[in-house]
Amino acid sequence: MRIHIKQSVIISLAAFGLLAAVGATNAQNASAKSRVRVTSNVKLRTDGSTRNVAFTGKAGLYTKASSLKSAKKVATTITLKDLARSKKSTKNVRAYRVARTNKGKVYYKVVTFDGHYRGWIYGGRSKAVFAGGLKSYQTFQQGSLTNDMSNNTFQFANPGTANDNQTVTYKQPAWTQYKIGRQVTDSTPYATVNYKIDQAGTRTREGDQWVHIYATNGNSGADGWILYSGLKTASNNSPIADNxxxxxxxxxxxxxxxxxxxxxxxxxxxxxxxxxxxxxxxxxxxxxxxxxxxxxxxxxxxxxxxxxxxxxxxxxxxxxxxxxxxxxxxxxxxxxxxxxxxxxxxxxxxxxxxxxxxxxxxxxxxxxxx
Structure with a gap:
């Protein structure tokens, strides 16, 4: 009888040892995950235009670095792919902070220009280049002036206060740079001012034609960017050739x-x-x-x-x-x-x-x- 008791005790102790080993392994795994920590988190200070990015759809958007235990998802990769395909410049994206974990991973904090999406996204393993869930993006494509743009003088076609890209001027083509908006909020005082065009280009998402205008008489308060369709040619008072x-x-x-x-x-x-x-x-x-x-x-x-x-x-x-x-x-x-x-x-x-x-x-x- 004593032999039987001893054997039971030995078996129970062996089972206890197995459970203890399993528990120790799980504890080690949890401990390993908990050891992921952010070692740096700094504001990006390069020129804003170099920090315009687009989502690649290879990583989701989170409240913090996704490798941290408490990170919560803000947007799925499917949502980010849809944003990347958008034809509206309001969906352009700016990166403004960068963090690195002790595992060597880099994460960027980003925001869409309209402010609807904000969070952290995996960006590769180097701060020198955007990778992983992001890639660099040109929000505006500089172009060349046509003969009409170069040779003519222009006025606002419909002076007023509408914020519709073709009534007032903007410091940059609308929504191509983060938080840079209108040059003037009312173009009525400039209705009779003549302007020349010195730059032209298209917004990448919409593909629409924007031009930069400057006043020919020194009244430069409204100098800025506007849709080409928002201008009209000023009255042509130059002599008409005999032929x-x-x-x-x-x-x-x-x-x-x-x-x-x-x-x-x-x-x-x-x-x-x-x-x-x-x-x-x-x-x-x-x-x-x-x-x-x-x-x-x-x-x-x-x-x-x-x-x-x-x-x-x-x-x-x-x-x-x-x-x-x-x-x-x-x-x-x-x-x-x-x-x-x-x-x-x-x-x-x-x-x-x-x-x-x-x-x-x-x-x-x-x-x-x-």
Whole structure:
């Protein structure tokens, strides 16, 4: 009987030893995880434009370094991928703090420009380059000036207080730099000021055209960035060449001046009509019609008057004009979407009429299917 008791005791002690070993192992693992700690946490001080980043979708966003036990998830990798694909510059991201753990991992604290998402994200193992869940990102792409931008003088098309990117000016193109906003909140006092353009480019997400303007008369209070479509060409008071006709373009709805173009023709003489009267109808030569059409379209398109086509009435007005003088025509700013304008011309290239084919399921910018 005593032998049996001794054996039971020995077995129980052995079982106890196994449990103790398992407990010790778990304790060691927990202890190992608890030993992850932040060894540095500092504010980033490089120029803000070098700290614009985009999410890669390889790591989530947390309340603190994700390797710390108490870290809670702010946004999943799926959400961050959606933010990275956004077509709105409000979803641009700025990194502003960096931390390193004793395990050699680097984490960045980031915020979206609209402030909706803020937290820490894994950034690789080096502070020298963004990696892991982040990559460097250019929020704005600098471009070149077109001839119209370089040669013309501009005014605000619709002076006022609207914060719509095309009424007032901004210190930087809107939402391309963190917490840098409007240059002025009301452009009304600058309604008659003439401006020149010295820079141009596009926002990376939207792809829209922005320009930087400066006053030609020293009234520089509103100098800044604005959508190109928010400007109109100032009245052109320069002399008209003897072999050119100036075509002034005004908005048909408001009657306000939009811009003007000078169409010059080699060999033309001052006072000669641009077109000819055929059986009581004024016509343009097909070459003149095509060239004028292209020139006006190029001037109007950046200002939001896309898809311009000369109408019979506009052709007649220009054809009756004389070289060395000017003529004014009204144009309509398009309001339709998901449409294709079909232009009908005669054998000489003169426009007869135009119709708009619409498709509710179409995507703007896509071609019609063959």
């Amino acid at each position: 050119a006709i100036r075509i002034n373009l005004v908005d048909s709805a408001t009657g306000s001046s939009i811009t003007s173009v000078d169409y010059a023709k080699s060999g033309a003489t001052k006072g000669a009509t641009v077109g000819s009267n055929v059986n009581g109808a004024w016509k343009l030569d097909s070459n003149d019609s095509s060239a004028i059409q292209s020139q006006i379209s190029a001037a109007l398109s950046p200002l939001g008057y896309t898809g311009f086509t000369l109408t019979p009435g506009q052709i007649a007005a220009i054809a009756q004009g004389t070289f060395g003088s000017s003529v004014t025509i009204s144009v309509v700013k398009p309001t339709i979407n998901k449409a294709v304008r079909i232009v009908l011309t005669d054998p000489n290239g003169n426009v007869i009429n135009s119709i708009d084919y619409t498709n509710a399921n179409a995507v703007n910018g896509n071609q019609l299917e063959p």
